[in-house]
Amino acid sequence: MNIRFEPAEGLTGTVTPPADKSISHRAALLGAMSSEPVRIANYLQAADTTSTLEAVRALGALVEEHGSDLVIRGTGLREAREPDEPIDVGNAGTLLRLLPGWLASQEGRSFTLDGDESIRRRPVDRVAEPLRLMGAELEATRGRFAPVTIHGRHLRSVSVELEVASAQVKSCLLLAGLAADGATTVGEPSRSRDHTERMLLRAGVSIHRNGRHVTAVNADELALDAIEVPADPSSAAFLIAAGVLVPGSRLLLANVGVNWTRTGFIRILRRMRGIVLGDLESEVEELVPDEPVSDLDVAHGALEGTVVHADEVPLAIDELPLVALLGCFAEGETVVGGAQELRVKESDRIAGVVEGLRGLGADIEATDDGFAVTGTGGLRGGTIDSRGDHRLAMMGAVAGLASSEGVEVLGMDAAAVSYPRFQEDLLSLTGGG
Numbered sequence: 001m002n003i004r005f006e007p008a009e010g011l012t013g014t015v016t017p018p019a020d021k022s023i024s025h026r027a028a029l030l031g032a033m034s035s036e037p038v039r040i041a042n043y044l045q046a047a048d049t050t051s052t053l054e055a056v057r058a059l060g061a062l063v064e065e066h067g068s069d070l071v072i073r074g075t076g077l078r079e080a081r082e083p084d085e086p087i088d089v090g091n092a093g094t095l096l097r098l099l100p101g102w103l104a105s106q107e108g109r110s111f112t113l114d115g116d117e118s119i120r121r122r123p124v125d126r127v128a129e130p131l132r133l134m135g136a137e138l139e140a141t142r143g144r145f146a147p148v149t150i151h152g153r154h155l156r157s158v159s160v161e162l163e164v165a166s167a168q169v170k171s172c173l174l175l176a177g178l179a180a181d182g183a184t185t186v187g188e189p190s191r192s193r194d195h196t197e198r199m200l201l202r203a204g205v206s207i208h209r210n211g212r213h214v215t216a217v218n219a220d221e222l223a224l225d226a227i228e229v230p231a232d233p234s235s236a237a238f239l240i241a242a243g244v245l246v247p248g249s250r251l252l253l254a255n256v257g258v259n260w261t262r263t264g265f266i267r268i269l270r271r272m273r274g275i276v277l278g279d280l281e282s283e284v285e286e287l288v289p290d291e292p293v294s295d296l297d298v299a300h301g302a303l304e305g306t307v308v309h310a311d312e313v314p315l316a317i318d319e320l321p322l323v324a325l326l327g328c329f330a331e332g333e334t335v336v337g338g339a340q341e342l343r344v345k346e347s348d349r350i351a352g353v354v355e356g357l358r359g360l361g362a363d364i365e366a367t368d369d370g371f372a373v374t375g376t377g378g379l380r381g382g383t384i385d386s387r388g389d390h391r392l393a394m395m396g397a398v399a400g401l402a403s404s405e406g407v408e409v410l411g412m413d414a415a416a417v418s419y420p421r422f423q424e425d426l427l428s429l430t431g432g433g
Helices: 021-033 045-056 092-104 125-133 166-178 195-202 233-245 266-269 312-314 315-327 340-344 349-358 390-402 412-417 422-429
Strands: 004-005 014-015 038-041 061-067 069-073 110-115 135-143 145-151 159-161 183-187 208-212 213-217 250-257 275-277 292-301 333-336 363-367 370-374 382-385 407-410
Touching: 004 390, 014 145, 014 422, 021 038, 021 045, 021 069, 021 092, 021 166, 021 195, 021 233, 045 061, 045 412, 069 333, 092 110, 092 125, 092 145, 092 166, 092 183, 110 250, 125 135, 125 166, 166 183, 166 195, 166 213, 166 382, 195 208, 195 407, 233 250, 233 275, 233 292, 233 315, 233 390, 233 422, 266 275, 266 312, 266 315, 312 315, 315 333, 315 349, 315 363, 315 370, 315 390, 349 363, 349 370, 349 390, 382 390, 390 412, 390 422
Parallel strands: 014 250, 159 183, 382 407
Antiparallel strands: 004 407, 038 069, 061 069, 110 145, 135 145, 183 213, 208 213, 250 292, 275 292, 333 370, 363 370
């Protein structure tokens, strides 16, 4: 589906962005691993998270859906059912990388994970290799791609140092550690999002953080109480960018999750002199079980270029395409480095962002691990290909609103992966909804 987004004169109004995708995935998975029913309020209704519900059903969990509210009656930590057919993860990279952590400990049972054409290009070796150190047995296509088959084995605890900070890899290993002997420790070169750790703490797991290391002790069972999923800060980021870029804008985004490990984009934007007001969580050393929320007040402002360093990347990984877009309108140069993880997302996001924005008139160059943008005060407009990537599709739409001539987005339907109502919400803010 191709949609054209014309220049806007000002965005105004209040929107509640969709439920957090990362937390929704984790809530469904931990609900399926729990011994007692788990109630989840405001679960994200989107393609990726629907794949997770279908996956836990295939593994024996019962899922009652009442709109966006769920009740999941899980199988327990060690009793996942072996399905007759491969589990279809669709386009959900989080599901592909987290699920093996649970399945690797299901002794005597085998599970195959597969998905769409895009997911078959996303590597799983970074979870497969440390899982093998724990005693797991995995077979991946060409050694690193889906379909991947997991044969459940008795696992041993390990201490692993990740070369690249990744919440997905960290979460996979912590889930495996729940059924392993002893305590499992995962270290990262910098902090990544910590939703899994908070939820495990809430479920009664003995888990603690020491600087860049997280340690979880094996558990007999999970006892997760009710979860209410906040609005997704990564989805909100596209509305924030639109509000900052389009002159005359003033937005209120309601009930947004402001976990410190998810607000890297807002901190970068504030450094660029973007106007985003809200009560963000401060960095905390000790793990806490709750997810903080806040309303965010956004207004148009003149931007300055900035440099995004490697230690900031994991805390803004999904929003980095927007940093490139903002850089087009900022004074001076905006540089992002240490973001090689972008090359193994739903698409090669470095290539997609650079080629896409350059086609709209941007002065932007790719590097091995990021990009450099020289601000020109705006974008002309034109056509951008989403490459089937929801983040690139939404970036293109925001670019259209802020451009001088408008932007046609090829494959705009990709946005449904994480934000099914994106077009409707944007239209309402321009006065057309």
